[in-house]
Amino acid sequence: MATDDPLNAFITRCHIPPSGEGRLSGLTIAVKDNISTRGVQTTCGSQILKGYVPPYDAFAVERLKAEGATIIGKTNMDEFGMGNTTENSAYGPALNPVDPTRVPGGSSGGSGAAVGAGMIPLALGTDTGGSIRCPAAFCGIVGLKPTYGRVSRYGLIAYANSLEQIGPMARTVGEVSLLMSVISAYDPRDSTAQSRPFDHTPSSDVGGCRIGVVEEFFGEGVDHRVASTVFSAIERLEELGAEIVSCSMPSMRYALAAYYTTCMSEASSNLARYDGIRYGLASDDRKQWHHAFQEERQQGFGKEVRRRIMLGTFALSTGYYGKYYVKAQMARANVRADFARLFSDVDLLAGPTMPTTAFHLGEKSDPLSSYLADILTVPANLAGVPAISVPCGTVERLPVGLQLMGRHFEDERVVDAAFAFERVVS
Amino acid sequence: MIERKDVEHIAELADIGITGEEIEEFTHQFNAILEYFDILDQVPEGTEGGTVIYNVLREDEITPSLPLHEAIGNAHSCEEEFIRAPRVM
Numbered sequence: 404m405a406t407d408d409p410l411n412a413f414i415t416r417c418h419i420p421p422s423g424e425g426r427l428s429g430l431t432i433a434v435k436d437n438i439s440t441r442g443v444q445t446t447c448g449s450q451i452l453k454g455y456v457p458p459y460d461a462f463a464v465e466r467l468k469a470e471g472a473t474i475i476g477k478t479n480m481d482e483f484g485m486g487n488t489t490e491n492s493a494y495g496p497a498l499n500p501v502d503p504t505r506v507p508g509g510s511s512g513g514s515g516a517a518v519g520a521g522m523i524p525l526a527l528g529t530d531t532g533g534s535i536r537c538p539a540a541f542c543g544i545v546g547l548k549p550t551y552g553r554v555s556r557y558g559l560i561a562y563a564n565s566l567e568q569i570g571p572m573a574r575t576v577g578e579v580s581l582l583m584s585v586i587s588a589y590d591p592r593d594s595t596a597q598s599r600p601f602d603h604t605p606s607s608d609v610g611g612c613r614i615g616v617v618e619e620f621f622g623e624g625v626d627h628r629v630a631s632t633v634f635s636a637i638e639r640l641e642e643l644g645a646e647i648v649s650c651s652m653p654s655m656r657y658a659l660a661a662y663y664t665t666c667m668s669e670a671s672s673n674l675a676r677y678d679g680i681r682y683g684l685a686s687d688d689r690k691q692w693h694h695a696f697q698e699e700r701q702q703g704f705g706k707e708v709r710r711r712i713m714l715g716t717f718a719l720s721t722g723y724y725g726k727y728y729v730k731a732q733m734a735r736a737n738v739r740a741d742f743a744r745l746f747s748d749v750d751l752l753a754g755p756t757m758p759t760t761a762f763h764l765g766e767k768s769d770p771l772s773s774y775l776a777d778i779l780t781v782p783a784n785l786a787g788v789p790a791i792s793v794p795c796g797t798v799e800r801l802p803v804g805l806q807l808m809g810r811h812f813e814d815e816r817v818v819d820a821a822f823a824f825e826r827v828v829s
Numbered sequence: 830m831i832e833r834k835d836v837e838h839i840a841e842l843a844d845i846g847i848t849g850e851e852i853e854e855f856t857h858q859f860n861a862i863l864e865y866f867d868i869l870d871q872v873p874e875g876t877e878g879g880t881v882i883y884n885v886l887r888e889d890e891i892t893p894s895l896p897l898h899e900a901i902g903n904a905h906s907c908e909e910e911f912i913r914a915p916r917v918m
Contacts, residue, residue, distance in 0.1 A: 458895050458899040594886075657871070660866045660868050660869050663862075680913075680914050680915075681904050683903075687915065691917075697845060709847070712845055713836070713843050716839055716842050716843040720842065726869075733874060769858075771862055774862070
């Protein structure tokens with residue numbers, strides 16, 4: 404841990420100058436370490452990619468440079484994005500800027516910590532099941548998971564392609580909106596990227612906006628103090644002219660199992676590329692292929708990554724594919740159908756981002772208990788809808804995040820509601 | 830129920846090295862996780878998926894690619910323009 408980085412927010416410090424002038428001129432930014440930066444080590448928080456230097460920039464990084472930003476570091480993260488604490492980083496955990504005995508959340512915890520501590524104004528994160536929103540909530544900053552397809556994933560090192568998006572993190576909604584407008588542009592190199600640029604100036608008018616409060620988001624496992632803080636925030640939106648409606652999302656019952664089955668299955672396929680031959684830890688080319696491969700992956704991957712690769716392999720294997728992967732896709736369709744039904748009646752859905760405030764370091768040592776903490780963030784990834792976390796108060800001095808979700812490609816409406824809320828409380 | 834031999838088999842399929850101690854630990858953890866996943870058995874069948882986003886197509890045009898030395902620059906063992914790999918047989 405470097406002395407100028409007491410929160411261990413960075414894996415690599417760098418100075419990548421801008422390539423042009425634009426909306427980010429004069430600003431510094433940090434980039435999560437699973438987003439490729441030409442000439443600068445990109446590890447995904449993993450030992451297996453230690454020393455890997457990408458020969459090209461991710462699309463989002465090209466955009467930052469072209470718009471005048473200076474990139475000053477690659478931020479710490481749970482290995483390959485697998486976790487919600489950064490404790491699964493091969494480079495040691497990042498710490499929470501509000502209380503360093505606690506985690507900053509994850510997996511974009513280094514980005515959350517660096518912005519929360521005021522080290523930088525802006526950061527990029529990635530969100531597969533809550534990895535932008537969780538650290539935003541735990542560190543008291545703003546984080547947006549864009550609609551799936553709105554930001555190119557070109558150069559994002561893949562973990563679970565059907566779920567993940569690159570997105571902006573900053574101290575204010577206005578800055579998040581600015582950064583979103585920079586990174587959201589059409590890129591033909593990502594075949595899931597749509598041509599739907601985000602060219603928006605936030606508006607604080609929420610008059611007439613119908614906001615659904617999902618009862619399941621306040622159910623079992625949600626700290627009652629967090630719930631009441633979020634309820635108060637929703638009341639503030641009502642005072643601003645929004646109409647509040649109670650609603651239900653029954654598919655929440657299956658959402659977490661559907662999410663984990665899907666992301667583990669995709670990870671087992673994506674991470675098969677780490678064979679130590681083209682990049683990553685060197686494999687011993689005197690040994691037989693499988694022995695060399697197994698040894699290198701045992702040394703290079705941490706336990707959580709190996710658990711997920713193995714469970715994903717299991718969920719896709721003969722005899723279990725129908726029971727796990729196929730069922731998970733049916734559950735995912737249920738979640739999408741629930742969102743479609745609710746969004747035919749309301750404009751936004753609201754609830755807490757995380758069920759609790761930031762965990763103590765070491766508190767989530769059991770994998771299943773860690774997974775359960777993602778219950779409120781994974782539905783938006785399963786459906787591909789936009790979701791933002793905006794600070795809405797504290798419980799025992801620890802930040803609480805209000806989560807707002809919107810229809811596909813209505814990221815602007817989500818940003819506006821968060822902006823309205825932020826203005827009234829600041 | 831997953832047993833030790835299942836975990837060993839999955840590790841082999843996934844090409845993941847695993848220690849004896851980890852087999853014990855993973856067997857216990859996998860059972861807890863898979864028991865939780867059993868809730869998927871209760872998912873009603875035949876739901877329409879709501880909005881599904883389709884791939885975007887583009888013309889298949891030739892564009893410049895990485896120079897060879899950059900493309901193989903992260904490999905540990907190369908011979909001329911080739912990457913050395915462990916033997917398969």
